[in-house]
Amino acid sequence: MRIRLILASAVLALLSACASQPTPTTAVLAPESAQAIVAASDNKLDATLWMQQSAEYEAAMLGSFALARQQLDLALADPDWDAMPAGERKVAARGLPPALITDADETLLDNSPFQARSIQAGSPDFNYAAWLSWVSERRARALPGALAFYRYAAEQGVTVYYVTNRDDPAERAATVDNLRALGFPVADDGSNVMLRNDPRAPSREKGERRTWVSERHRVLLMLGDNLGDFIDGIAVSPLARHTLVERNRMRWGKQWIMLPNPAYGSWESAILRDCGELAKTESNRCKRNALRLQ
Numbered sequence: 001m002r003i004r005l006i007l008a009s010a011v012l013a014l015l016s017a018c019a020s021q022p023t024p025t026t027a028v029l030a031p032e033s034a035q036a037i038v039a040a041s042d043n044k045l046d047a048t049l050w051m052q053q054s055a056e057y058e059a060a061m062l063g064s065f066a067l068a069r070q071q072l073d074l075a076l077a078d079p080d081w082d083a084m085p086a087g088e089r090k091v092a093a094r095g096l097p098p099a100l101i102t103d104a105d106e107t108l109l110d111n112s113p114f115q116a117r118s119i120q121a122g123s124p125d126f127n128y129a130a131w132l133s134w135v136s137e138r139r140a141r142a143l144p145g146a147l148a149f150y151r152y153a154a155e156q157g158v159t160v161y162y163v164t165n166r167d168d169p170a171e172r173a174a175t176v177d178n179l180r181a182l183g184f185p186v187a188d189d190g191s192n193v194m195l196r197n198d199p200r201a202p203s204r205e206k207g208e209r210r211t212w213v214s215e216r217h218r219v220l221l222m223l224g225d226n227l228g229d230f231i232d233g234i235a236v237s238p239l240a241r242h243t244l245v246e247r248n249r250m251r252w253g254k255q256w257i258m259l260p261n262p263a264y265g266s267w268e269s270a271i272l273r274d275c276g277e278l279a280k281t282e283s284n285r286c287k288r289n290a291l292r293l294q
């Protein structure tokens with residue numbers, strides 16, 4: 001979600017002359033700006049509908065968590081199995097109690113109603129006040145297959161660490177409550193929920209939190225919907241991001257499970273970053289320019 005905040009800052013910069021409130025609406029915009037923002041919101045329409053309505057998304061999620069369960073069983077049986085990325089483990093894994101590291105949003109929590117509301121409102125891509133309001137409702141549902149998988153992992157004695165870039169402390173209580181109410185395994189003290197700015201490992205990227213977990217656990221699996229859920233240093237060009245994926249080719253589908261998210265993520269900010277200044281005013285043109293035609 002934080003990634004979209006960065007994207008949104010470009011849109012909000014566009015609005016700054018005419019809107020100081022954190023919830024800008026098209027009504028306060030010059031017509032041409034409003035048109036651009038409605039178009040940007042509509043970019044999310046197909047992706048959000050696909051995630052909410054399509055049988056294909058449900059099937060993809062169920063398949064991913066079925067694979068995760070198979071791999072978890074293999075990992076439990078192999079004392080040398082460790083899913084930590086190169087360079088992040090500082091302590092030998094063998095003999096440590098097992099854990100898995102998972103992202104939350106669009107990995108196991110469904111925030112598509114937040115997307116849907118933004119589209120219906122014709123709002124810019126991301127607004128932190130609106131996001132915080134949604135989080136505070138504690139009404140995100142579990143994504144297909146997620147609850148059964150994480151409960152299974154906990155039943156096998158695997159500690160589930162939720163490493164999410166929701167903000168600590170602003171989003172901590174609501175996130176813990178939401179996860180707990182859905183039935184996800186959450187420690188009584190909430191210590192297995194690690195948000196951004198967690199005092200134990202406060203870096204913005206997730207690597208420091210992964211290292212913190214790996215100092216105490218053998219890490220069996222990692223799950224996420226964003227490259228940053230697996231490795232740091234992902235704010236680079238789209239081409240460089242592909243190189244990072246290739247460099248870790250043997251991890252995917254084995255120790256690292258990537259869930260689909262066409263609605264938002266660092267993939268989008270990489271395209272816009274590559275586009276330079278134009279991205280601040282004409283993000284759709286940037287995206288059209290990035291299309292591959294053969």
Ligand SMILES: [Mg+2]
Nearest residue numbers: 103105106225
């Ligand atoms: Mg996510």
